[in-house]
Amino acid sequence: MNQAKRKKRIKDWLDEATIADMQEKMSCNEITSEDLVFMYLEVIAEKNPNLNAILEVNTKALQIAQALDDERAEKGPRSMLHGIPILIKDNIETGDNLHTSAGSLSLANHYAMKDATIVQKLRDAGAVILGKTNMTEWANFMSDHMTNGFSSRGGLVKNPYGPFDVGGSSSGSASAVASNCAAAAIGTETSGSILNPAAQNGLVGLKPTVGSISRAGIIPLSHTQDTAGPMTRTVEDALHIFTEIIGEDRLDPITRKSRHLEDVEWDKCLDLTGLAGKRIGIVRSIFENEISSELAEMFEQKIAVLRELGAEVIDGVELGCKEDDLGYAVLTHEFKADLNGYLANTHPSNPIRSLADVIQFNNEHPEETLQFGQVLLEKSQLTSGTLTEKAYIEALERNRYLAGEIALSKSLDDLELDALVFPQDHGCSIGAAAGTPSITVPAGFSKAGEPFGITFSGRAWSEPMLITMAYAFEQKVNARRKP
Numbered sequence: 001m002n003q004a005k006r007k008k009r010i011k012d013w014l015d016e017a018t019i020a021d022m023q024e025k026m027s028c029n030e031i032t033s034e035d036l037v038f039m040y041l042e043v044i045a046e047k048n049p050n051l052n053a054i055l056e057v058n059t060k061a062l063q064i065a066q067a068l069d070d071e072r073a074e075k076g077p078r079s080m081l082h083g084i085p086i087l088i089k090d091n092i093e094t095g096d097n098l099h100t101s102a103g104s105l106s107l108a109n110h111y112a113m114k115d116a117t118i119v120q121k122l123r124d125a126g127a128v129i130l131g132k133t134n135m136t137e138w139a140n141f142m143s144d145h146m147t148n149g150f151s152s153r154g155g156l157v158k159n160p161y162g163p164f165d166v167g168g169s170s171s172g173s174a175s176a177v178a179s180n181c182a183a184a185a186i187g188t189e190t191s192g193s194i195l196n197p198a199a200q201n202g203l204v205g206l207k208p209t210v211g212s213i214s215r216a217g218i219i220p221l222s223h224t225q226d227t228a229g230p231m232t233r234t235v236e237d238a239l240h241i242f243t244e245i246i247g248e249d250r251l252d253p254i255t256r257k258s259r260h261l262e263d264v265e266w267d268k269c270l271d272l273t274g275l276a277g278k279r280i281g282i283v284r285s286i287f288e289n290e291i292s293s294e295l296a297e298m299f300e301q302k303i304a305v306l307r308e309l310g311a312e313v314i315d316g317v318e319l320g321c322k323e324d325d326l327g328y329a330v331l332t333h334e335f336k337a338d339l340n341g342y343l344a345n346t347h348p349s350n351p352i353r354s355l356a357d358v359i360q361f362n363n364e365h366p367e368e369t370l371q372f373g374q375v376l377l378e379k380s381q382l383t384s385g386t387l388t389e390k391a392y393i394e395a396l397e398r399n400r401y402l403a404g405e406i407a408l409s410k411s412l413d414d415l416e417l418d419a420l421v422f423p424q425d426h427g428c429s430i431g432a433a434a435g436t437p438s439i440t441v442p443a444g445f446s447k448a449g450e451p452f453g454i455t456f457s458g459r460a461w462s463e464p465m466l467i468t469m470a471y472a473f474e475q476k477v478n479a480r481r482k483p
Contacts, residue, residue, distance in 0.1 A: 001035045010039050015180050015482050019084055019237045022183065026072065026083055033065035033072075033083030036183070037128060040085050044131075044181045051158045053175035055090055057131040059097045065128050080240040082126030087185040089173050090132045090154070091139060092116050092228065093217040098129075102219045103137035103151025105369050106352050106361040113347055116217025117249045118186065118228050125244040130182050133172030139190055139221045140169040141335055141380075143372040148197075149175075152362075152369040159201060160483035164450040167197030173231045174201040179483055184232040184241055190221045190331065191432035194229050195425035198440040199453035202480050204470070205231050206238045207428075209460045210435035211257040214249035220338035222331050224396065225432050233480060235441065235471040236270055242463070260461040272475055274468035276310030281317040281417040287426035294446055299423040302443050302454050302477070306421065309472055314415060319407035323429040326403060329395035330433075332376070336385040355381050403433035412459055419458040419469060427457060436460050439470045442480040 001009070009031070013021075025031045041057065048054050058064075068083045077083070088094060091102040093112030101107035119129060134154035136146060148168035149157030159166040160179035167174060170187025174197035177185045187194040189207045198205025206229045213228050220226055230241035243266050249255045282303065291299070307313055340354045352358055359377050362369040383389065407430045411417060420427065424440075431438050438457040445451055454473070456466045474480075 001031065001038075006035060006039050006042065009035075010042060014039055014043070016233060017183075018234055019080055019183055019240050022084060023077065023080060023082070027077070032069045033128060034062060034069055036083065037061050037065045037085050037130065040130060040182055047160075047179050047181060051160060051175050051179055052155050053134055053157050053172040053179070054087065054181060055132045055134050055154050055172070056098060058129050061085065061128055061130050068126055068128065078124070078126035079244055081122065081244055083128060084126070084183045085128045085130040086122060086241070087130050087133050087173060087176050087182040088119060089170055089185070089187050090135050091188060091219040092119060092186060094119050094129055094132070096129070098132050100132075100219065101153050102139065103135045103153050104358065105152040105365065106358050107350070108153050110346060110350050110352070112217065114217070117214035117251060118245050119217065121245045121247070122186075133170075133176050133185055135172050136169035136193075138377070139188065139193060141190075141221050141331060141376050142374050144375055146372040150372070152371075161202065161451055162449050165200055167200035169193040169197075170231060171197045174198055174203055174205070177201075177231055177233060178203055184230055184237055186228055186241075187231045188218060188226065188228045189432070190225045192425045192428035194231060195428050195438055195440045195455055198231055199424040199455070200451060202442045202445075202451035202453070203231055203233060203440075204235050204238045204442070204474070205229065205440045206242055206463070206467070207431070207438045208242065208246070208463060209437045211254040212246045212261060212461075212463070213258075214247070214252040214255050216249055216251035220335075220342055222334040223338050224330065224334065225435065235439075235467060235474050238439070239266060239269060239467055261463065264464050266464070269464050269467040270471050271468050272472055273310070274472035275306060278311045278418040278469060279416060280306055280311045280313050281411055281415060281420045282313060282315045283317045283319055283411070283420055283422065283427060284315070285318060286323065287423055290426060291423055295423055295452060298444055298446070298452055299454070303421070305473065305477055309476055314417060317411050317415065317417070317420070319430065320410050321402040321407050321430075323427070326399050326429055326433050327395065329391060330399055332380050333383045333387055333389060333392035333395070336380040336383050337387050340385055355385075399433040403430045404436075408434050408436060408459065418465060419456045419462070422455045422457065424453055425455055427455065431457050434460075437463050437466055439466045441470045441474050443477060444479045445481075
């Protein structure tokens with residue numbers, strides 16, 4: 001396809017093309033994976049200077065696409081992801097010419113020795129790893145007042161919809177997909193880092209149950225809360241990616257529990273009647289004092305849509321704990337232990353071997369790295385790094401009890417609810433501490449043009465039901481619009 005034809009295809013078709021749309025055109029030989037990569041590279045060259053969403057492009061992307069096109073012609077597609085360009089968050093390892101830095105200037109020259117398990121699964125499914133996305137540095141656990149989307153390595157990510165919060169920490173993944181710089185992206189979440197930027201950028205963001213996706217090869221923040229997940233323009237696209245990246249990995253023992261999703265008939269999740277008969281809980285105490293009157297009114301309108309689609313809405317649900325009750329003690333302790341373990345096992349040429357090394361590097365380069373300080377890094381460094389402290393054990397036990405047994409069990413089980421629904425990413429800390437899944441879906445825009453989303457949250461391993469409900473809602477409201 002020549003350049004003029006590609007430019008016309010970008011203008012007339014690519015912007016909101018789904019993964020299924022791309023597969024259809026590739027199967028009919030109307031386009032190739034190489035064409036897709038070229039088109040996205042043109043979009044990146046045009047838009048990324050203003051967005052700062054993508055740190056670097058894979059030097060091998062075009063040749064990988066060419067090889068996948070050749071394979072398709074000979075054997076057919078491997079999966080729905082065959083030939084699809086996907087971006088990867090900068091804290092996820094790729095064993096190629098891309099760096100892995102978690103947004104930190106201290107790791108700006110760090111190359112991973114191999115793919116993270118999730119990246120290998122994407123490659124096995126035939127996806128083209130297009131590049132790495134910028135992110136809030138150290139997954140937003142460097143400073144208690146860092147601007148969302150900022151990293152010392154990549155600068156500030158911009159929201160393509162205007163002068164609005166881009167969300168964190170998977171901000172580059174969200175901004176890039178929202179502005180059509182790739183078909184989809186992978187983000188990571190510890191507490192709101194997929195859901196929040198998805199809501200802020202008019203995207204679908206799926207934060208899965210901890211244990212459904214391997215974390216091996218992902219720069220950690222908290223081994224009890226970290227997970228990766230897809231960020232896409234549609235629920236169906238999120239489903240296509242999610243089904244390819246779940247599964248057991250001996251390098252991440254908790255993924256044995258992913259067997260709970262082995263026999264799911266995923267195609268049945270794309271059901272327009274997915275909300276009919278479902279019992280949905282609304283927990284106003286979580287968000288009523290946190291959102292504007294405009295967003296509150298928009299949320300009420302979306303609750304009405306849930307009812308229209310056949311859901312029974314139970315209002316005024318109480319969780320028995322507040323998000324503030326959970327605190328940050330678990331993250332503060334786990335970050336040092338987990339990061340030290342990760343850095344110690346990087347390539348010997350990497351001079352940064354511990355959290356202490358990161359802090360020292362930042363102190364030696366304050367103008368470049370300490371615009372927002374590093375108080376959270378310093379607090380974590382004060383812990384032993386052995387996870388033997390009584391304060392850590394008590395905080396972990398308290399959080400798991402409050403979030404899992406009290407908040408979610410009390411609301412979902414005692415009231416026989418199928419899911420909880422929140423505006424934006426409110427309530428994310430509860431699901432984060434409990435390790436349970438949520439999915440954010442575009443729901444509209446404020447008068448100023450800022451994206452607004454709603455989040456469905458449920459029990460562990462309830463992804464099929466959450467995806468089904470999110471799909472039914474998405475298809476009814478059709479709220480997404482391109483920037």
